Amino acid sequence: MRKLLLILLTFSIVSSCDDGDIINVDFEFGDTFVACGELVFYQVKENPFESLSLQIVQPDWTLEKLIEVDITTGLLVNDEPIEIAIEGTANQFNYRSYNSNPAPLFCNDVPPSDIQINEDLSSFSGIGIINVFLLEDDNDGIPAEMEDANLDSDMNPATDPTDTDGDGIPDYLDVDDDGDNVLTSVEIEDDNLDNDNNPLTNLRDTDEDGIPNYLDTDDDNDGTLTIDEENAPADQNPANDYTDPNIADYLNPNESATLPATAYRAHPINQVFTITLRVEGIQFPTITQDVFDMGSLTDSRLTNTRLVTPEF
Numbered sequence: 001m002r003k004l005l006l007i008l009l010t011f012s013i014v015s016s017c018d019d020g021d022i023i024n025v026d027f028e029f030g031d032t033f034v035a036c037g038e039l040v041f042y043q044v045k046e047n048p049f050e051s052l053s054l055q056i057v058q059p060d061w062t063l064e065k066l067i068e069v070d071i072t073t074g075l076l077v078n079d080e081p082i083e084i085a086i087e088g089t090a091n092q093f094n095y096r097s098y099n100s101n102p103a104p105l106f107c108n109d110v111p112p113s114d115i116q117i118n119e120d121l122s123s124f125s126g127i128g129i130i131n132v133f134l135l136e137d138d139n140d141g142i143p144a145e146m147e148d149a150n151l152d153s154d155m156n157p158a159t160d161p162t163d164t165d166g167d168g169i170p171d172y173l174d175v176d177d178d179g180d181n182v183l184t185s186v187e188i189e190d191d192n193l194d195n196d197n198n199p200l201t202n203l204r205d206t207d208e209d210g211i212p213n214y215l216d217t218d219d220d221n222d223g224t225l226t227i228d229e230e231n232a233p234a235d236q237n238p239a240n241d242y243t244d245p246n247i248a249d250y251l252n253p254n255e256s257a258t259l260p261a262t263a264y265r266a267h268p269i270n271q272v273f274t275i276t277l278r279v280e281g282i283q284f285p286t287i288t289q290d291v292f293d294m295g296s297l298t299d300s301r302l303t304n305t306r307l308v309t310p311e312f
Contacts (some may be wrong), residue, residue: 124285137270138175146200177215229255234261236261276295
């Protein structure tokens with residue numbers, strides 16, 4: 001009888017393992033994860049203290065490599081989904097539970113000794129799917145959807161976006177839409193004349209020719225192009241040249257001294273990267289889950305600025 005009881009007990013334990021009922025795991029880890037090292041993606045949560053992590057073991061894999069941009073086109077070097085085969089010792093995907101908050105354990109040269117790992121399971125199969133997206137903007141105060149006179153509004157360079165000044169930088173990425181070396185963000189200011197705190201409802205048009213300053217190459221209509229209304233030495237910024245202390249020369253029809261421009265100013269373009277991670281076919285020894293979406297990466301390195309200086 002004792003032998004039979006032992007057999008039944010053993011069978012019960014094995015059955016529980018097969019069903020994944022031994023470990024009570026709630027796979028609701030939120031919709032963001034973080035990164036460190038070369039290269040670990042991980043999520044942690046409290047109540048209970050648990051973590052999910054994917055350690056990618058690939059030559060030269062870094063976060064900077066994932067978001068590499070072609071210096072000529074400004075486009076991602078790799079914008080296709082990246083598949084990572086999870087194979088146990090290579091590219092490990094782990095679930096762990098702890099006695100306290102595990103965040104200090106990750107990518108720490110000297111991890112705290114008081115954090116105890118209660119369960120440590122490594123998936124023996126699965127695929128990690130990484131997607132990288134890039135959104136660029138000029139942050140010039142004009143919404144990107146308003147800077148596409150072709151009305152396609154998808155801001156895809158392949159669909160011929162508007163480039164007012166023909167400098168090779170489409171308006172939605174151009175900090176100086178009319179190419180006069182005065183920033184668009186400066187030229188749209190209207191001193192809030194209508195008291196609505198929205199410069200877009202009363203765009204500045206100094207010479208009242210129907211063309212707002214940010215698209216006008218001669219803002220005061222004095223016959224001298226704005227880009228050439230500088231005082232020596234030229235610094236590619238007419239907005240800081242004053243003969244009358246109350247008004248910049250490029251806005252003053254009574255001042256038309258000419259210092260021909262020789263260069264365009266550098267154009268900073270704001271970049272925001274998004275990295276998402278989805279793991280499919282997870283199989284831990286006691287847990288099976290076909291799909292797990294870790295959401296998007298939170299990391300300060302996912303914002304950047306690239307500088308482009310148009311040819312003069």
